[in-house]
Amino acid sequence: MRRILSLFRSSSGADAGAPYAALVAEARRPEWYRDGRVEDDMDGRFAVLSSLVALTILRLERGSEEAVRGSVSLTEQFIADMDAQMREIGFDTTIGKQVRGLVGALASRVDIWRRAQDGEEEWQAASDFSIFRDKPPCEESATFAAERLRRFSEQLDGADDDEVMQGKW
Template identity: 45%
Template sequence: MRLPFFQPKALADAGPLYRAIVAEARRPDWYREAQVPDTLDGRFAVLTTLLSLADIRLERGADPARALGPRLAEAFIADMDVQMREQGFGDPSLGKQVRMMVGALASRIDRWRRAVEAIDPWDETTRMSLYGYAVPEGKASAQAVEATKLWWQRLQATGDSALMTGQMG
């Protein structure tokens, strides 16, 4: 006899949203106009910045959107595991490296939550999130600030269902 309330609950698939975020992080504008270094660290900074804002947007959605947040983090962890293995990291150091990356993501989410709530300045948060202490001269950091604002506006303007399937306007 199978009772319906003992059935495992199907988990939402964060793959489409994660792939949309990765596609955004791969846009050359981040590295050309905003001058984020086109390195592993720079790409990681862009990805986790965009992922942080998407996570915060999911938190502000209805129950299904909020439930997708942990799945999005799991997609990130799985991707980082694959990326690290491809870079040659072995099992003894892999767990530590992935934990450090997850910690960096959590730190960015906290920092961006404060910017979204207008507790901390958006431009300062953008610069710290994307460049750390090596902010480029000229218009590049202003481009980065504008790009993160546009990303946040796109996330906010997208309904939960579309967002959950990675279809941002």
């Protein structure tokens, strides 16, 4: 996906440009598609990006008041980028419906990762749903994605709120 780096100030007042750019860079890492065998197409790239965004939103929600505002800004940045991506590929006539669907997919991922972090869902099952949805992966790919997302989540947990909002974890 093409990175949208408008670095705008969201309605919540927090700037999510830096963490969003870092998330896009992580989602573009070739290992996801080569070693993890995630489909290197729009759906696969969306799955990786939205999974990373969901984990970051949850991390920010556990932070200070400013971090919580940052989670709102990150969500807004994601929506703005998805809107721009849909327009770029020509979905102008159904853009609202398409973007609502993408936002719903992000919300589903936030929900499943919240349950996994609370111990109500197995991490592996959350990863399989979040990355592969209805295309069950081979065991090697599933393990790769789950461990990669676990390490990413641990990096977020090890960073303070300011570092996360600067895209440094």
